[in-house]
Amino acid sequence: MNPKAKIKIVAVALILFFSFLTFKAVKSSLVYYLTVSEVQERESFSKLKRLRVSGVVERGSIKRNEDGSISFIIRDKESTIYVQYKGVIPDVFRDEVQAVVEGTIEDKVFLANKLFAKCPTKYEDDKLGNNRLSFVQ
Amino acid sequence: MFNNIGETALFLSFLISILGLFSFSIGILKKDDKLIHIGSRCVVSTFFLVTISLISLIYLLVTKDFSNFYVAKNTSNDLSALYSFTALWAGQEGSLLLWSWILSIYIFLLTISKSKSKLIPAAQNVILFVLGFFIFLIVFIENPFELLLQPPTNGRGLNPILQNIYMAIHPLTLYVGYIALTVPFAFSIASILSxxxxxxxxxxxxxxxxxxxxxxxxxxxxxxxxxxxxxxxxxxxxxxxxxxxxxxxxxxxxxxxxxxxxxxxxxxxRRWNIVLMFLAFFLSIFGTFxxxxxxxxxxxxxxxxKIGIYFIIFILLITIVxxxxxxxxxxxxxxxxxxxxxxxxxxxxxxxxxxxxxxxxxxxxxxxxxxxxxxxxxxxxxxxxxxxxxxxxxxxxxxxxxxxxxxxxxxxxxNLANLYKFVFIPLLISLVSGIATFILLNELKTSLVVLLSILVVAVMLKEIIIDFKVQLQDRMEIKKIITLKARRYCAFLVHFGIIVLILGINFSSVFASKYDVSLEKGETAIFENYKIELIDTYKKENEAKSILGAILILHDGGKTYILNPEQNNYKYEGNREINKETEVAIYSTLTKDYYVILVGENLKGNFNFKIHINPMVSLIWIGSLISIVGGIILFVRKREIND
Incomplete structure (x- = not known):
């Protein structure tokens, strides 16, 4: 057998091995990314292992509990979810920001162990934007 | 005025880069040196025009001219001069302008280089095409020179988490690297088209x-x-x-x-390398997108x-070509x-x-x-x-x-037999270290990483020792040996850095631990082998922010470390939604990082802390730096004997 053919065989074997590994890895690390109403609409989702849900933090809903955890409500246009979270709170996190929580649902309470927050980009509807003078448009 | 200068220069540079594209393309097809020369002139003009445009924007930023929309969006009166300057790449429009400027430097350098290679004009043409695309984006889609009808008295300010020296230079460094890929990509296209x-x-x-x-x-x-x-x-x-x-x-x-x-x-x-270069460039554009x-x-x-759609068209075009x-x-x-x-x-x-x-x-x-x-x-x-x-x-x-x-x-x-003979002793050493690690730490992944790390280092050392032995017997000077083998030793240095980096990543991710602690003033908490005491807390205010801070003493074995985590609340938040910023306290030693976050004051008046003990994180920074140094020597080295 010539060296080139040997290399090809080894390469194909390696690629198969890694494809298999990738497949296994995908299966074990899946997280479903849903909106608040999607979670509420389909109860079946709550049986899934891990969920990531994004929504806006309801104004005035953030409460600090004695054990250092926080609870708050996130909403989208149609529904809301009650969230409990313990961990570092991102600097940007507060009322009315877009928050992303990751965790599981138990008895309609979202138990999060990851929390991300994003500052909304207000480029289009802000006051600055309204009085811009554009040469181009 | 600088608004007009910047915008005019930018628009002109767009026209000239199009002119350059035409003269290069026709010049290369008709083998007309005059047209190619005109193309090169266009490149030089484009470079100067983009430079003027960039300087105008920097001037507007540093003087905080809020009649400019970009300046008003990204700076505010309380922002220091340094961060007003770095606001150049804090927003989309400025980033794209900076991007174009860096690419225009590269194409300028290529134009004035002395290389007589036939590939240069075609490569210039490819780069000019990419540059033209970016200038198009800034002129027509994301214009950094948009004006406001009524200039506000204060801008909305730079996001506080971006006000950090690492963040100030990190995007710039990545841009320089990303954009430099355009040049080898252009050479690969030039090579294949010609x-x-x-x-x-x-x-x-x-x-x-x-x-x-x-x-x-x-x-x-x-x-x-x-x-x-x-x-x-x-x-x-x-x-x-x-x-x-x-x-x-x-x-x-x-x-x-x-x-x-x-x-x-x-x-x-030869084919494979072309494909790899295409892929690298594609990924850099994909990343930007x-x-x-x-x-x-x-x-x-x-x-x-709104630039997404243009990027998709651009990526498709590049891929098809x-x-x-x-x-x-x-x-x-x-x-x-x-x-x-x-x-x-x-x-x-x-x-x-x-x-x-x-x-x-x-x-x-x-x-x-x-x-x-x-x-x-x-x-x-x-x-x-x-x-x-x-x-x-x-x-x-x-x-x-x-x-x-x-x-x-x-x-x-x-020869397999020779290879075996060479690695026998290094392999033995590394096997022993791997097994020893396993006995000590009882962790398979770490043991494998240690085993292979030692193997890499031992083989390198053996090679270097043999090199020097042989050459010194031939009475060669040390300096000469190093010059002779420079490329290989640089590669060793880069490899060694990567090994240190891998060890750092492994140890810091496998053996990291974290603790939540709630303390009142003067109280001490004990966790595992560590003891931590809250000495004092304080509240300070200055013009820009109010600060809540804590002073802690952490005992680990016989050593004590003073840690000072803070929480900043910015008063002027402009239009940004962030006004809180956590200042982490870190005490770094070679073997451990003590990392403390002040989470806040709780209802009972106690202070909550998060404490991370991260082993060997320093190796990550040290390893990367070693590799970078190796790379820099490879880059600046002139002579290529024995390469």
């Missing part, structure tokens, strides 16, 4: 690939250091889409730097914008030689490439998984960090194995 059967493009590209590699690694290092110091989650890498797209071009470029040696030395893998378009949601919240020219002319790229043995350097480079590409593919798949799954199943599904770690770990081990033996295997045909 049906030039030579390996010239590899030689022309070499320094550019080193340059880009150094800056990409530097950018990744600065970015993770920033995340570690500033974001306050105790980690430095999260497999976030924006991190991933910065990593991928670096991975492909690393693969290319290895496989291009096979072409340089033996004229092998992902970070700038907001297509995949990421913790890095960049502005969503690359694939088409490759298909048409690949017959000119047949290798004259062939791989003759499994045990040979060239073959090991092929395996190196396979592993690097598998890692890249894994990262790519993980990054676009939400889009793929939504298209196929209608559900948005993500893959977590465990996905990347699971697939990449065996790849990294295999790469380390290659890293140990490939450098000492000769080209063409190696």
């Amino acid at each position: 049906k030039d059967g030579s390996d010239d493009w590899i030689k022309l590209s070499k320094k550019w690939t080193y340059f880009s590699w150094i800056f990409l690694l530097g950018g990744l290092l600065l970015g993770s250091r920033w995340a570690y110091l500033e974001l306050g989650w105790g980690g430095y890498w999260a497999w976030d889409p924006v991190e991933n797209v910065a990593l991928m071009p670096w991975l492909v470029l690393t693969a290319f730097i290895h496989s291009s040696m096979a072409q340089e030395m033996r004229s092998l893998l 992902i970070t700038r378009s907001g297509l995949i949601s990421s913790v890095h919240s960049f502005a969503q914008s 690359s694939v088409f020219s490759y298909q048409k002319n690949k017959k000119f790229l047949l290798s004259k030689e062939d791989i003759t043995s499994l045990v040979s350097k060239e073959n090991f480079f092929i395996f190196n490439n396979i592993f690097f590409l598998v890692i890249t593919l894994t990262v790519f798949l993980g990054t676009i998984f939400p889009i793929l799954s939504e298209a196929v199943t209608g559900e948005k599904i993500l893959v977590g960090p465990s996905f990347y770690n699971l697939v990449n770990f065996p790849n990294v081990l295999l790469l380390m194995l290659l890293m140990s033996i490939a450098p000492i295997v000769p080209w063409k045909k190696g």
Whole structure:
């Protein structure tokens, strides 16, 4: 057998091995990314292992509990979810920001162990934007 | 006034780059040197015009001229001069202008270089096309010189988490590296379009690939250091889409730097190298697209914008041109030689490439998984960090194995018996260290990493010792030996840095621990072998912010460390939604980082802290720096004896 053919065989074997590994890895690390109403609409989702849900933090809903955890409500246009979270709170996190929580649902309470927050980009509807003078448009 | 100057210069540069594109294209087709010369003139003018435009924007930023929309969006009166300057790349429009300027420097350097290669005009044409696209974006879509009818009295300010020296230079460093990839890409296209059967493009590209590699690694290092110091989650890498797209071009470029040696030395893998270069450039544009378009949601919240569609068109165009020219002319790229043995350097480079590409593919798949799954199943599904770690770990081990033996295997045909003889003692040492690690720590992954690390280092040391022994017997001066073997020693230095980096990543991720502590003033908490005491807390105010701080003493064994975490609340928040910022307190030693976050004051008046003990994080920064130094020496070195 010539060296080139040997290399090809080894390469194909390696690629198969890694494809298999990738497949296994995908299966074990899946997280479903849903909106608040999607979670509420389909109860079946709550049986899934891990969920990531994004929504806006309801104004005035953030409460600090004695054990250092926080609870708050996130909403989208149609529904809301009650969230409990313990961990570092991102600097940007507060009322009315877009928050992303990751965790599981138990008895309609979202138990999060990851929390991300994003500052909304207000480029289009802000006051600055309204009085811009554009040469181009 | 500077608004007008900047905008006019920008618009002119767009027209001139189009003129340049036409004269280059026609000049190359008709082999008309005059037209090519005109093209080069256009390049020089474009460079000067973009420079004028950039200086205008910097002037507007530093003087805080709020009649400019971009300035009003990204600076405020309380912002220091340094960060007013770095606000240049805090927003979309400024970033794109900076991007164009850097690319215009590269094409300018290429134009004034003394190289007489036939590939230069075609390469200039390709770069000018890319530059033209970016200038088009700034002139017509994201204009940094937009004016406001009524200038506000204060701008909305720079996001406080961006007011950090690492963050100030990290994007710039990444840009410099990313954009430099355009040049070797242009050489590869030029080579294939001109049906030039030579390996010239590899030689022309070499320094550019080193340059880009150094800056990409530097950018990744600065970015993770920033995340570690500033974001306050105790980690430095999260497999976030924006991190991933910065990593991928670096991975492909690393693969290319290895496989291009096979072409340089033996004229092998000629088609493959072209494909790799296409891929590296494609990934760098893809990365810009992902970070700038907001297509995949990421913790890095960049502005969503309208440039996405133009990027898609641009990427498609680049892909079509690359694939088409490759298909048409690949017959000119047949290798004259062939791989003759499994045990040979060239073959090991092929395996190196396979592993690097598998890692890249894994990262790519993980990054676009939400889009793929939504298209196929209608559900948005993500893959977590465990996905990347699971697939990449065996790849990294295999790469380390290659890293140990490939450098000492000769080209063409190696001898297994000789190889075995050479690595016998290093292998013995590394096996012993691996087993010892396993007994001590009882952790398989770490033991494997240690085993292979020691193997790589031991083989390198043996090689260096033998080198010096032989040459000193021949009465050669040490300086001469080093010059003679410079390229190889630089490679060793880079490899050594990567080994240190891998050890740092392994130890800090496997053995990290974290604790939640709630303390009142004067109280002491004990966890495992550590004792921590809250000495004092304070509240301070200055013009820009109010500060809540704590002073703690941490005891570990006989040593004590003073830690001072803070929480800042910015008073003037402008239009940004962030006004809180956590200042993490870190005490770094070589073996451990003590990392303390002040979470806040709770209802009972106690203070909550998060304490991370991260072992060997320092090795990550040290290792990357060693590799960067190795890369820099490779880059600045002039002589190429014995290469």
